[in-house]
Amino acid sequence: MSxxxxxxxxxxxxxxxxxxxxxxxxxLLKNGKxxxxxxxxxGTPLGEALREMLLEHKHEGMSADAExxxxxxxxxxHLHKVIIPALNAGTNVLCDRFTEATxxxxxxxxELGMEKIADLENWVQGDLRPDLTVVLDAPxxxxxxxxxxxxxxxxxxxxxxxxxxxxxxxxxxxxxxHPERIAVVDASVELEQVQQQIYDVLLNYxxxx
Ligand code: TMP
Numbered sequence: 001m002s003x004x005x006x007x008x009x010x011x012x013x014x015x016x017x018x019x020x021x022x023x024x025x026x027x028l029l030k031n032g033k034x035x036x037x038x039x040x041x042x043g044t045p046l047g048e049a050l051r052e053m054l055l056e057h058k059h060e061g062m063s064a065d066a067e068x069x070x071x072x073x074x075x076x077x078h079l080h081k082v083i084i085p086a087l088n089a090g091t092n093v094l095c096d097r098f099t100e101a102t103x104x105x106x107x108x109x110x111e112l113g114m115e116k117i118a119d120l121e122n123w124v125q126g127d128l129r130p131d132l133t134v135v136l137d138a139p140x141x142x143x144x145x146x147x148x149x150x151x152x153x154x155x156x157x158x159x160x161x162x163x164x165x166x167x168x169x170x171x172x173x174x175x176x177x178h179p180e181r182i183a184v185v186d187a188s189v190e191l192e193q194v195q196q197q198i199y200d201v202l203l204n205y206x207x208x209x
Pocket of ligand 1: 039040041071096097098099101102103105106156157
């Protein structure tokens, strides 16, 4: 049996991850390629518990290393319990954030650098990488303005604009380094145009036909 495809969705807050995740799920389904949907940090009972700890204000001032390691602890559980079994069974997996978020937020935003993350990535994932990562990209002020209209910011969302500039730039840098598996979509335009770009990306990366 051929392996399932592993697709991840990334971007700073307010770029439309939720709406576009639904669009990708529907496109896959129309193509006869149903998927399971999951998210990081989270996706398992342990991962969701770690997510709560990571995002609640109670742990304000958490060390950047602790944050990084908790992201990867959640990821290890998620990979072992959900992602790898699904891919091995031929099921496609659509995941809201994955390791590219760690490069962007902990590597870029928290300035932990790329090396520690690459070591953890190799340790926890072996050679498993997403088949496609879609980075929804928009200037920070546009994303924040859209996101501000929603719920109260969590521990990470309440960071300042310069943090998110570093996050955004790291996503763009990662996409330049791995164009074979990371695609950037301009999410600052109208939804219809964003979805046209997503459609083209899924075609070009042979996720759909
Ligand atoms: P979400 O609500 O968009 O899923 O975001 C969860 C938050 O966790 C978001 O602010 C990004 C952050 N995050 C990291 O900092 N590093 C990571 O590795 C992941 C997966 C998420």
